[in-house]
Amino acid sequence: MTAVPTEQRPRLDRSRDQRVVAGVASGIARHLGIPALRVRIAFVVLLPLSGLGLLLYAAFWAVLPLQARTADVGQRRNFMHLLPFIAIGLGLILVQTLAFGFGALGVTGLAGWLVAIIAVGAGIIWHESDPERRRQWSETLPRVPWLGAVVDESDRRAFLLRFIGGGVLVAVGIIGVVAVYSPAENFGAVINGILFALVGLAGVAVVAGPVLWRTYNQLRAEREGRIREQERAELAAMVHDQVLHTLALIQRNAADVKSVQRLARGQERSLRNWLYKPVASPTERFAAALEQAAAEVEDTFAITVETVVVGDRDTDERVGALVAAAREALVNAARHAKVQTVSLYAEVEPDQLSVFVRDRGAGFDPSTVGDHRHGVRGSIIGRMQRHGGRATIISEPGDGTEVRLFLPTARDSVTAGKDGS
Amino acid sequence: MTDSEAPRRLRVFLVDDHAMFRAGVRAELGVHVDVIGEASTVSEAVNRIAATEPDVVLLDVHMPEGGGRAVLDAMRRTHPHVRFLALSVSDAAEDVIGLIRAGARGYVTKTISPDELAAAIRRVAEGDAVFSPRLAGFVLDAFAARPDAPVADPELDQLTNREREVLRLLARGYAYKEIAKELFISIKTVETHVSNVLRKLQMSNRYELSRWAADRRLV
Numbered sequence: 033m034t035a036v037p038t039e040q041r042p043r044l045d046r047s048r049d050q051r052v053v054a055g056v057a058s059g060i061a062r063h064l065g066i067p068a069l070r071v072r073i074a075f076v077v078l079l080p081l082s083g084l085g086l087l088l089y090a091a092f093w094a095v096l097p098l099q100a101r102t103a104d105v106g107q108r109r110n111f112m113h114l115l116p117f118i119a120i121g122l123g124l125i126l127v128q129t130l131a132f133g134f135g136a137l138g139v140t141g142l143a144g145w146l147v148a149i150i151a152v153g154a155g156i157i158w159h160e161s162d163p164e165r166r167r168q169w170s171e172t173l174p175r176v177p178w179l180g181a182v183v184d185e186s187d188r189r190a191f192l193l194r195f196i197g198g199g200v201l202v203a204v205g206i207i208g209v210v211a212v213y214s215p216a217e218n219f220g221a222v223i224n225g226i227l228f229a230l231v232g233l234a235g236v237a238v239v240a241g242p243v244l245w246r247t248y249n250q251l252r253a254e255r256e257g258r259i260r261e262q263e264r265a266e267l268a269a270m271v272h273d274q275v276l277h278t279l280a281l282i283q284r285n286a287a288d289v290k291s292v293q294r295l296a297r298g299q300e301r302s303l304r305n306w307l308y309k310p311v312a313s314p315t316e317r318f319a320a321a322l323e324q325a326a327a328e329v330e331d332t333f334a335i336t337v338e339t340v341v342v343g344d345r346d347t348d349e350r351v352g353a354l355v356a357a358a359r360e361a362l363v364n365a366a367r368h369a370k371v372q373t374v375s376l377y378a379e380v381e382p383d384q385l386s387v388f389v390r391d392r393g394a395g396f397d398p399s400t401v402g403d404h405r406h407g408v409r410g411s412i413i414g415r416m417q418r419h420g421g422r423a424t425i426i427s428e429p430g431d432g433t434e435v436r437l438f439l440p441t442a443r444d445s446v447t448a449g450k451d452g453s
Numbered sequence: 454m455t456d457s458e459a460p461r462r463l464r465v466f467l468v469d470d471h472a473m474f475r476a477g478v479r480a481e482l483g484v485h486v487d488v489i490g491e492a493s494t495v496s497e498a499v500n501r502i503a504a505t506e507p508d509v510v511l512l513d514v515h516m517p518e519g520g521g522r523a524v525l526d527a528m529r530r531t532h533p534h535v536r537f538l539a540l541s542v543s544d545a546a547e548d549v550i551g552l553i554r555a556g557a558r559g560y561v562t563k564t565i566s567p568d569e570l571a572a573a574i575r576r577v578a579e580g581d582a583v584f585s586p587r588l589a590g591f592v593l594d595a596f597a598a599r600p601d602a603p604v605a606d607p608e609l610d611q612l613t614n615r616e617r618e619v620l621r622l623l624a625r626g627y628a629y630k631e632i633a634k635e636l637f638i639s640i641k642t643v644e645t646h647v648s649n650v651l652r653k654l655q656m657s658n659r660y661e662l663s664r665w666a667a668d669r670r671l672v
Contacts, residue, residue, distance in 0.1 A: 300564075308545040336564075340590035340624045375586060375626025379593070388625045434625075 046093070056092040072117055079121045119155030123148045146208040153201025206232050274302055294334040301327055312344075318351055318380065319344040322387070325359035326376050333366035336373045343380030345441075353419040354385055354439045360411040361389035361435035369393025369433060385439045392432040398425055412437070463578050466507035467491045468498040468524060469540075470516045474563070478511065478540075478570075485571035495523045502528055502535060508578045512557065514541035514548050525555040538577045540570075546591045553654050559583025581644050582651040589623035592650060612650060619646040 044063040047055035057075060061068035078085030126148035206229040278299040285291045312320035319341040326337040345351070358376065365374045371393035378387045398408075408425065412435065416423040421439035463486040469475050470493045479488045490505050492498035495518040502510055502524070510528075512521040525537055539552040539560040549560050558577045561570065562585065573583045584592075596612050612620070615636075622632045629647075633640045 304544070308543065338586055338626060340586050342590050342593045342624070377586065377590070377621075377625040379621070379624075390626045392626075 056089055060092070076117050076121045076124065079124055085121075116155040119151045123151030123155065126151065146205045149201050149208075150205035153198040153205060155198075203229050203233070270306060274299060290334045294331060297334070297336060298327075298331055301330065316347060317344055318347050318355070318385070319378070321347055321352070321355045322358060322376065322378055325355055326362060329359065329362040329366055329374075333363075335366050335371070337362060337376050338373060339376045339378075341378045341380075345380050345385075350419040350421070350439060350441075351385065353415050354387060354421060354437055357412045357415045357423065357437055358387045358389060358435075360415075361437070364408065364412075364435075365389060365391040365393065365433065368396070371432075384441055385437075387437040388434060389437075390432065390434040395427045395429045395431050395433050397429060398427055462487045463509060463574060464489045464505075464507045465574060466498075466502055466505060466510045468493075468502075468510060468516075468521065469513040470494065471513075474513075481567035482571060482574075485567075486574060495519055495527075498524045499527045503532065506532065507535060509574050510535060510537045511540045511574070512537050512552070514539055514543055514552055521552055521557070522555050525552065525557060529556045536577045536580075538573060538583060540565075544587050546594070549588050549591055550595060550654070553588070553651065556655060558651065560588050561585055562587075580648075582647045584620070584623050584647055584650075586624045586626050589620045592654065593617065593620050593624060612653065616646045616650050619643055620650060623647070 045059050047058035047062060047068075057071040058068040061071045064071075075085040075089055078088060207226055278295050282292050282295050285295070314321040314324040322341055323339055326339045329335070330337050347355070358378070362374060362376060365371070369391040371391050373391075375390045376387070377390075378385070412425070413423045416437055416439070419439065421437065423438075424436045425433065426436070427433035465482065465486045465488050467475050467478055467488060467490070469478075469491075472493065475491050475493070479491070482488055486509075489507055490501050492501050493516075495516060498510075510524075512524060514521045521537075521539060521541070528535060528537075537557040539549075539557040540563060541548060541552075541560070542563045543549075544562050553560060558580075559573060559582055561573050561583060565573070576583050592612075596617075618636060619632055622635060627635065629640050629643045632643045636643075
């Protein structure tokens with residue numbers, strides 16, 4: 033029901049999928065880019081003018097072609113939709129007859145007016161509670177569809193006005209009918225009238241209630257089914273886009289152990305994230321940034337980085353520097369240690385962040401590293417010092433290496449727990 | 454069936470609903486231990502474990518009919534001497550901690566190498582706990598997330614500083630031997646600390662458990 037841009041206005045034809053009678057009104061509405069309801073109301077309003085609305089409708093019906101059949105043929109025509117318009121139309125015709133025709137005076141005339149009021153009111157109520165609108169309610173507010181009736185998207189005040197207005201019309205009409213046919217001057221008769229009106233409304237509720245309830249249940253079941261189907265489709269798309277492609281690549285690169293490991297590891301990581309992890313932005317959260325750095329190193333060097341992060345916090349420039357230093361330590365381990373697995377442990381403590389990168393690889397003697405080697409001195413130690421932290425590197429040839437990074441933090445900026453709530 | 458003979462081969466039982474995986478583990482472990490049985494469902498596992506009484510059960514987490522948790526719940530009371538090692542593809546915190554709380558003596562992921570798995574089985578059979586770095590991280594997270602929150606029974610629910618240190622080193626990828634060297638304690642002491650952590654996890658009161666779950670929006 034959204035407005036259609038003028039450039040690609042749909043051609044004027046009879047709608048197949050949103051029709052109530054023959055799809056004329058919704059076809060015109062789609063062409064003009066306005067809600068079909070307005071067109072329908074226009075037809076109904078024109079009805080009393082010697083049946084002009086009906087004539088126009090018939091003319092359009094005869095002239096307009098039926099919309100071309102598309103793949104998504106909509107729901108079947110629902111005669112329930114027709115009822116409000118019939119009721120409103122009847123009411124209007126009655127009003128017109130009473131106003132301009134015979135017998136505008138007397139008891140019969142008054143009763144006629146009241147019946148007209150009832151018809152219009154009932155039509156409005158019925159229209160407000162038709163299944164399509166109920167579906168809209170339950171879609172905007174899945175948990176509390178009944179609330180959706182009150183706080184509907186745009187025109188909730190108009191809706192309330194119409195709904196209550198319709199109800200008042202019906203009540204007034206019924207009371208009137210009772211009052212007219214039992215012309216008593218005393219107050220008791222009015223009370224009786226009101227009671228009968230309430231009984232009448234209760235009767236309507238008893239009749240309409242089960243139908244509406246069943247419709248609602250049907251819609252809910254349908255919606256659940258649709259959600260399940262959507263989830264399945266999402267899973268299928270993910271498996272197709274990632275898993276199947278990775279498996280195909282692995283088959284083609286079966287001889288190349290390095291790239292098979294890289295592919296398998298990358299796929300495992302992405303599936304794990306998809307299955308178990310809430311997504312956090314690496315630019316905002318410390319843990320996510322570290323995990324992303326570890327993932328990049330895993331992908332580049334075809335090693336496994338066992339990442340364990342305890343606690344989490346927001347990042348800032350200094351935390352970013354810490355992550356960059358950790359990344360450099362991981363890269364060094366991947367390049368020089370000649371191992372398959374590197375451990376990355378990070379902990380958010382109340383007063384500092386600590387990161388440990390450890391491998392059990394070749395190791396080296398830190399005192400023999402030349403001054404011209406900038407990787408360790410500049411990217412790790414220097415960077416940590418510039419941002420008020422410190423870095424220690426413990427390594428012995430043959431016994432692996434551990435890089436320890438510490439960054440003091442203000443206590444208030446720490447948020448404990450994974451989700452940082 | 455007693456532990457009197459020292460060089461006895463361990464009797465291991467496999468519970469996993471994936472036949473491929475069972476076959477793979479059986480082939481890999483065959484040289485280290487005796488795989489005396491397999492089961493693919495919870496009810497089959499409960500019956501066969503009761504009948505065969507293995508030393509260690511390798512237990513998958515995600516299975517139909519309630520998963521490894523259901524097997525543990527059914528066996529813990531009646532067969533306290535059977536030890537369970539969770540072996541899962543999932544390393545989600547709730548799976549790991551959930552199984553440990555239900556009584557598993559350790560938790561390793563299926564990417565573990567066969568030698569490491571055999572070592573883990575041996576440790577579990579000897580009554581020790583097997584903590585992967587990731588599991589240590591989860592435990593630290595669970596116990597440290599809200600340090601100021603009131604605790605009903607501090608003796609039971611809080612980790613001592615020493616235990617925390619041991620867990621940190623475990624999470625950093627240290628082996629027990631290396632932890633012992635780092636903290637100037639014996640390997641036996643390290644094992645005691647780790648076992649205590651495991652005991653505290655299993656015995657933590659309901660309050661702690663529900664808080665832990667609520668923190669992670671599991672409930």
